[in-house]
Amino acid sequence: MNIAILGFGTVGTGVYDIIKKGNTTHTQNLTVSHIFVRETRTKDLPEMTANIDDILLNDDVDVVVEVMGGIEPAHDYILKALQNGKHVVSANKAVIAKYMDEFVKTAQDNNVDFYFESSVAGGIPWIKNLERSLRIDNVSSISGIFNGTSNFILDQMKKTGQPFADILKEAQDLGYAEADPSADIDGYDIENKLCISFNLAYNTSIKPSAELPCFGIRNITDQDINYFNELGLIVKLMGKSRRAQNEFDYVIEPTLYNPSQVESSINDNFNYASLNGDTIGELGFMGQGAGKFPTANAVVQDILDIVDQTPRVIPAEKSTLKLNTNLSLTDYLVRTSADLSQYVNSSQIKAVNNIYSLVESMPAGKMHQAMAQLLKEDNQAFMVNIAANDKERVL
Missing domain, CATH: 3.30.70 (Alpha-Beta Plaits)
Structure with a gap:
């Protein structure tokens, strides 16, 4: 199977490395045939091209992996790839949260697949297991530590007693946080991931917007952390959604947990995602939520699901559930x-x-x-x- 990678940053190089190594009989059957890069980039690999049509109009390309990030031109390239009969795998949470319905319908109309495991919780098999749960259960709630950078900052503030600004600088130096950390510390990264998750779980079509309740950790202080320590409680930045009858809610906010709760034990830059189903009860997953190889691993797993023709659980007709942010x-x-x-x-x-x-x-x-x-x-x-x-x- 021939793979084209759009974008060759951290995740793109990880996907390339995993496929090139071919450590298993499954990955040995995969080939990276094209890598789309900027015109200004030195083409130091024979697979590299700055001409997107070399990929989108090439009948020999079977799967397009979109790891460029951002909204445009990623949205345009994903659509054109699907319309040209190519399967697409994307790790781009922002574009998926905004256009998931359009991508899924276009894939169905053209008899190809659209997979996005790596868009939520990195290397954790969250989307796959959410879909598995939906084959049997109605999912009544979703909750998670969906951002590793914010979790690292809160965990290090608790462990060291240092101020927010100092730990944020450390996170930036380690590559966990961007120069502009707004998406991580203000909750917008979680917003994309939570929308993707509950739109799958409840079969709805809510998109990120300023009207959705979202409050981050930008204003937390070391004095706050010390006070929570005195109370015997640990703060985490959470994304949460609960379903009740024909309504569901949505909230992103700092939340206190006592030491007996699973969330309080999720340290460093790890993620934790959980759901509650009718028969399975509470089901939780913990692991690396970002990074080169955890995210690339999830991308390659999606490619292998396409090879194995693993079916998706995405109903065509949307539910009648209504968003009520005051439900809880x-x-x-x-x-x-x-x-x-x-x-x-x-x-x-x-x-x-x-x-x-x-x-x-x-x-x-x-x-x-x-x-x-x-x-x-x-x-x-x-x-x-x-x-x-x-x-x-x-x-």
Whole structure:
């Protein structure tokens, strides 16, 4: 099977290396025939080309691997590859979250496959096992630590006591965080991954947008971490969705866990993804959520699924489930120098100390709306979700 790789950065070179090594009988049957690179790049491998038509219009190319990142021209190239009868494998979470329905339909119309295991949780076989669960169960919830960079920052702050800025710089030096870390620390990377996950789980078509509740860790301080340590709790940046009857919710926010919970033990830059199904119950997966070879491994696994003609579990007709961001009531700890009662009903607020307040039984969507307004007055404000059975630790 001839493979064309679009993009030859970290993941693209990883895919190339795995296929070239051919360590197993499965990968020995794969060949990288083309590598699409920028015009300005030195063509130091015979497979390299800067002419996309060498790939998209070439009948000898069987699978196109898109690992360029970004929206355009990735969106255009994926569509043209599918329309020209080529299977496509993509690790590009941003373009998939925005155009997944279009890609899936185009693949079906042209009798080819579109696979995207590596777009969520890197090397963890999350999408595959989510689809396996859907063959038997309705999935009632999804939850996860879907971003390794934010998890590394929170874990190192807890372990070292150092300020956020110092640990962020360390993450950038290690290559975990980009020069502009916004996608990781503000939750937008998780937003793409969560949309892909619950759109599969609930058979819906929600796309990332500014209206979806998303609050990151940009404002967390070492004092916050120390206070959580005193409470015996550990903070993680979570993506969560719960289904109830004909509705489901969606939220990305810092969340406190006690040491008995699995999430609290996920360290460094690891990811954790879990689902809850009717008969399987809770099912969780932990592993490397990013990086050259973990992500490339997931890409090559998708290629092998295409070779084996592994069927997908993506129904053509969408469900009638509705998004309700206020479906879940929860409690929050809030740190702010502003008057919180301007944004939240005072009957729901309990003063914890001179720094933090507890907001009880608040719909998640409304809490995020309140924080958006609060941040205009206090741009250093911070909030964290605290479970009902843990809030007694602060009272």
